[in-house]
Amino acid sequence: MNRFAIGHALIQTRRLEQAVENFRALGFTVTYRTDAAKAHNALIYLQDGSFLELFNPKPINLPDSLLTTVFQLLRPFHPAMVNRFLYYLNSPEGLNDYALDSINPAQAMININYIKHQGAKLGKTINMSKTLATGQKQTWWTAVP
Template sequence: MKAVLPESTCSHVLLWVRDLHQAVASFRGAGFEVTYATAQARAQHAHIWFSQGPIIELLTTPRHAWLFKWPIDCLAGPGAGRRMLGWAAQGDGFCDLALLCEDQALDARLAALNAGGVSMGRTVRWKRTCEDGSHTRFRFVYTRQPCLPFLVTPYQPSQHPEALVHPNGATRLATIHLGVHPDDKAAVDLLVGTDSVLVTHPASRTGVTSVTVAGLAHPLNLHGAILTNHPMIQGDSHA
């Protein structure tokens, strides 16, 4: 594959949960501030925000998600439906990884990835009505191979709070550990580039294995998500 200059950093780690409201309660009980992505009653996504850098997105899928497989393929391209179904296949736990690409760089990034042998799906424009009634817009593009990370543009307007230290001390995601199957290594290298937050290691399947959280007082395993603690160092509160 032809080398591609890294243009994307980590946007968010996706964590699939069977019961979103129960998961939100669990993470809040563990000292995280959690915000529903839409009105709470019908929400299927919630976010654990940090003032900078990647975040954790909790998500669930409808009980009869298989009915949406073909419509999602039509919307986002081949492989998108299998990706959605795959989120729930392993049960609660990390299920996907989104890489951030600036909106103005997205088209060039997609062309370079396709030229390098990483097949990409259709670009989807998305608008979300937040829990407080405000709106946010972004674009995303799935890789056609469902196990590979996908691309997303920054939320407009930005949703990052100016300053946030969670009650449990967490300030940012320091490291995202990504297992990579040997067959996927070349594609992952092109997608990830040299993002210092992402650490890859050989694995039997490609996917996020654990996340190290700066400032977190104690390691946690919540809904299948392994969160290891990272000692607070000078500057973490502003990182």
């Protein structure tokens, strides 16, 4: 039984606007979920509902060393999420991660518990949200290995 499918693949860039222009020039439809001037990601939806996410892990202009220090201070609260962010901060541009979505979203926690029982180590479940450009609030949660 398939419990998960690729929800989206993450393509990291430090120049989001340029990446969006490049993908549009290739014929892709690229959308921002928020104001393009403030966005740190943009999405390319595929026919099956999954998407590519172009993202800048460092949307504010601060030295990497300062961001690293701040996130290391936050590590005790969410170690898996902080480790993931530090991985992004220190990774080269390009395809570098993916997210799995639960097949049958209503069964997500059952599926998460199943893979934990099989030996997967996951950090705390973190509830997240974002207000879209339309004013609609989008919510989701994540559990980071």
